Amino acid sequence: MTHTPEPVAGLSPRQLDRAFPFHWRVDADLRLLQMGEVLRRRFPHAGSGTPLSSVFRVARPRMEKLDHAALGATGEGIVLVETLCASPLRLRGQILPCDTGSGDLLFIGSPWLTRLAELESQSLTLQDFAAHDSIMDFLFVHQASQAALEDTRLLARTLKERSQRLDTIFQLSPDGFVAFDEFGKVDYVNPAFQHMTGLDLGALAGKTEAQVDGLLGALCDTPAAASNANDDTARRRERRAERRAAPRRMLQLMRPRRRTVQRSLRRGEGKAKVLYLRDVTRETEVDRMKSEFLTTAAHELRTPMASVYGFTELLLNRPFDDATRKDVLRTVHRQAGALIHMLNELLDLARIEARAGKDFHIETRALRPLIQETLAALLIPGDERKVRVSLPDILPDVNVDAAKFRQALTNLLSNAYKYSPQGGDIEIDVISRQDGRALGVRVSDRGIGMTAEQLGRAFERFYRADASGNLPGTGLGLSLVKEIMELMGGHVELHSQPGAGTQAILWLSLRGVRRKGGTPVETTPNLMEQP
């Protein structure tokens, strides 16, 4: 028989129940006297007098057999008990002897759970726990730390993906990048930067921005771009202020190759920053050429225009006899004609460049009639010379825009006439490249010829080998020929000696040329060969 338990610490069994819903109390024979309400719900048949050993086992401290003395001796130590049922519930707490002299032992504890999900498997809810019990708070904290861990993993994954994407972009970028870490030291150099400057991570790792600028400066020859690494403090400060004021600046690198690069800097957190180099060599060159072209074009147009203006002013303000008037008008007419010719050539050039060959009608044509048609249409006023043509019996077909090819050949012939004012033969023949893949239409004169320097500038717009101005021309003809030939897949070649004359060759590729029946053209054997 068990006795009726005395109140503990003045708490009635009902109050004890609410304060410690997982407690139990046994008598000296280890028979249950009372259990908390959650435990009662779990063991509805375990009433007063039920042996403790049929409901619980002690997991810690290790006990072979439940023994009153051993349980009572656990004192202040932690006791872990486990319910004996299909889904065991572990309770963590301590066993206290009741101060009643009855030998009763009181266990006070609460479920030992490590995950919030275990509550559901134990059919426990928030209501089953006393308000003072912090196990729920522990579980909430644990759950929150798991969520934080999951977020951290997600962030790490996102960062890794972004980092890989950025790495690929930097690797493939034609622009140069140098990244500085949070201490302002280089920790990354991309291949484009290395290619532009010849400076790799080995040379730059650990360097500061000023030191990198110093190394870049050393690649430039101008004093302005030279290293500031050894400047005195005041100058360094000045340069730093300049850099802040103008985050983008141009550097003229002389090594490893001559390049114009634009340097900019983007600052991040702390001392982290990215230095960015963009190769603007081509843009700078194009800008320079554009300005030069505009200046030259304006100058070239002004010369005949000034002449027209001056002569018409004379005609307006002064009386002339008929013969003189006619002579003046002839000059005005000639200068106006030169203007129109120059503007036509400029427009042709602009159109060809803008369309980039899209309006070319490339077709397979027989070369002989093309040459003959060009010669038939050629009219050089006041020059009775005939062009000597020596063409082989068999000529391959070529892929050309017939009208453009005729224009190119006409320009070469016109030059041959102009630059051989003392007479001399002008010849056309056809040559073949040694590998048989290209065919050249060669125009030769025995005129004034060109020096090596003149030859080097012959394709520049408005460049005239004759500086005297006695020979008419716009200086655009050879530029046009060059554009036309390149857009037809060929090129133009010039050979010249001062006083010995000039040879100009229009090279046409024979690759892919087919006869009407579709047979590829064979190299014509009786053509002169060129390497």
Next chain:
Amino acid sequence: MYGLVNKALAQMVVSIHGAHAWETIKTRADVDVDVFVSMDSYPDEVTYKLVGAASDVLGDPPEALLEAFGEYWTLYTSQSGYGDYFRVGGTRLADFLANLDHLHARVGLIYPSMCLPSFTVEKLDDDNLLLHYRSERDGLAPMVVGLVKGLGKLFKERLTIEQVASRSPGKPTATFHVHLEGPL
């Protein structure tokens, strides 16, 4: 507002309208955050700006969007590691709502900067209850409607909910009538 709320909003927009829509909303709201950290605290303004921008971009009135978000929030959190919080609160919707303040009290102890709303239940009969909602934040009552609808789905209970009293100056509580219609 804790990051979890913004994260759920992002997830809802992405699942329905795609990642591009969310990026557009963030840009419009001028919110430059890639990943919201669930238990990190963000200014309430961020959430309000995101909801406003989402309303503009998606063409839904803010109230409809908040109600949809409330419902999504319950389902999202229950499926993304926070389901146990719901199960701790009870096995039936009415129990859960009654326990919600206890749950919030525990969570509030752990996250003192979390400004949690208060819910009290006034039981009318077995099938009807009044839910009194009090919050320091304005304009979120439509979200409560969605939250309770979401909880109904979570606990597999059919219900209707109607706001019967609004907050007003001097009256900080909004009240909802919840009619429980039985299991789903």
